[in-house]
Amino acid sequence: MLEPDPLDRRIINALQGGFPLCEEPYRAVAEGLGIDEAQLIARLQRMLDARVLTRFGPMFQIEAIGGAFVLAALAVPEERFDEVAGLVNALPEVAHNYRREHALNMWFVLATETVGGIAQAIAAIEELTGLTVVAFPKEREYFVEMKLAA
Amino acid sequence: MTPDDVDRRLILATQAGLPLVPRPYDALAAQLGVASDEVRHRLAAMLDSGVIRRIGAVPNHYALGYTANGMSVWDVVDSQVDDLGERVGALDFVTHCYRRPRRAPLWPYNLFAMVHGKSRDEVHDKVRQIAALLGDVCRARDLLFSTRILKKSGLRISA
Structure with a gap:
């Protein structure tokens, strides 16, 4: 299993809730983390593929x-x-x-x-x-x- | 509340996850045949009404090193369980906390609190903190570690 590195862990902590509902939400989150949007999206994809994240999106009740x-x-x-x-x-x-x-x-x-x-x-x-x-x-x-x- | 048809299609389109593209709400709008603003307004409305708890990432506990998963269960005096349940649920290491029915004689417990840790010792230590909080209104307790994940697929509604 992929071992999440420090940036992965910062991304996970930043995305535990409150993902923005603006037009370019990944860009907004990436700016907060001091990385670029493409890097954030690539990291999320990699963590989903490796099952470090079980999902990313709305949690329905x-x-x-x-x-x-x-x-x-x-x-x-x-x-x-x-x-x-x-x-x-x-x-x-x-x-x-x-x-x-x-x-x-x-x-x-x-x-x-x-x-x-x-x-x-x-x-x-x-x-x-x-x-x-x-x-x-x-x-x-x-x-x-x-x-x-x- | 009952979701209307567009909400329902939005739930179906996002239950596996949000698109990993720079403009995810535009991508959903195109898929659903509605305006982009409408997707964001509907998601905001579902967050407000509680249909959506939150939008975010669900980490695999094991991948983060939380390999010990204990379901702590407690028999708490009925008149105090709601007050204490709120306080147990507020502990930062408790991820889920519920009141559930007892099933005598096999199961005398009415308060369930999930505790995750990086080792069983860490979970035992946290459970001792819950025991201290509950004090003598707790008459019996147990701690059930999970020893195997048999299935984990999450919720799926069908079209």
């Missing part, structure tokens, strides 16, 4: 457009772990999936365009795996922000 995000977990028997991961990951509604150290050892986020899509996705996972999905819909959001220094 799916709930604001009628959709839903729900965290859910499964307690998967160890000997079935890879098989179940394959079944769960194959569903397009599964946006992220992590293995974690707990009896509930598979934690994933369901993202659907409608609120009703969550129940359908949960039913599909239960049908495919024969396991019970434990859903943790958020009841309140205190903070969601990327604020890790690069």
